[in-house]
Amino acid sequence: MTSNLRGKSAIVGTGHAGFGEAHGFTAYDVMAQSALAAVSDAGLKLSDVDGLFCTMMEDSMPALMAAEYLGIQPRFLDGTMTGGSSFVNYLTSATMALEVGLCDVALIVYGSNQRTASGKLVTASRPPAYEAPYNPRYPISAYAMAAARHMHEYGTTREQLADVAVAARAWAQHNPEAFERGPLSREDVLGARMVGDPLTVRDCCLVTDGGGAIVMVRAERAKDFPKPPVYVLGSAAESSHRQISQMKDFTVTAARESGKRAFAAAGVSPWDIQAIELYDAFTINTILFLEDLGFCAKGEGGAFVEGGRIAPDGVLPVNTNGGGLSCVHPGMYGIFTVIEAARQIRGDAPGLQLNNIDLALAHGNGGVLSSQVTAILGSGSAL
């Protein structure tokens, strides 16, 4: 049965700022520039925003900081922090808040200057007490252990992991907004500096600056805006743990549940999806999520991505902007899965624009494979 929230809200504006290096700007500056770009894209003003959905890496009260910075006084505020999946998760809370009239214009926004500020992941999060004594490197040690277990159980190879990064780069090479556009071969990935076995630095997402923003309204007024509306057909979340040591099965994520419910809510199945935007913090993520979302069977993800099958001209378009591996990764990437999915549907993707995209999937991951959120977006004809 489809959800009674199916198609009730729509994205009418997207924006971004500070991709790559935003020298001289703070994280909140980049957040605000992204917000301005999105409201402008929607033909609105910041003063029209009465619902704010935001979290940042720096503070414990980032949503309040953001509202204050933007000079708005939102009547609905959601600052739920589930890591990088937060911004996909806000599609659900924004849809609910819009639908019941708690707000009329919802702004989802994020910004970071982690690259120019420190060159590494900035986080207010503290290491878990029962893991900290061993000094794991967060988050890579967690993802590396998931990759190692997947390789052990299913025979997934480092070459297959590398092919995820190679495919992402191939998409990024067409995208002028992407940070890394140089050539990248399987050998380059395998031969790069090992940072957390079995992952080399090229199996890891970028560390960039950047921000993104999305404006949403109720579907009934979505056609009154300059850009074609992109409808939220289904969104669903599931969280399984916080610390990697509490993950029950290192080869199965809660995306299996979030995906199942998002597809059911939207009334579509994986083979209906024309563009897939996954949170690829590490190459293993793409393999895990393709399996858990039902695009291939568990254990077959390695073979599924091998040899350009998810690259341009492959069998399935995955991470068409270049993903967190090659386009942008400012600490949390989730919002960019939604922005790229929406732009593919609108027909104004910055890189390779696929033909006639009516259904796209955005999948957010948060923590250390902890929070999984899946959203199905559609054009007006998919309603």
Place this chain on the structure above:
Amino acid sequence: MLDATGPDAIFRSGLANQEILLPKCADCGRYHFFPRVLCPHCHGEAISWHRASGKGRVHTTTIVRRKPDHGGDYNICMVELDEGVRMMSRVDGITPDDVRIDMAVTAFVGEADGVPAVFFKPAEV
């Protein structure tokens, strides 16, 4: 242990006495880790403490690569104890490259930054 009150304090007082104590639920009979005031399996509140067998297997593993002048590479792994619980730890006594999934290991109480913590060494065959 008599002075300890909360589950974290009980576990740490065990380590201070060179003992690895694991919490077990009296209602469902299952162990859990990390220590907490309820059983995460059945939500029972009757938790008792038992000395761990110390026997386990490496469930998954990685190496933190670090420059030699920063201390060099070291192992991070998840060990599954015979009691059915997993904990993050490190296998000491062999090079990180020799730590393998499924290898049998034995627990001991060592120190991390001067504080007692559970580590493992390869099991003697």
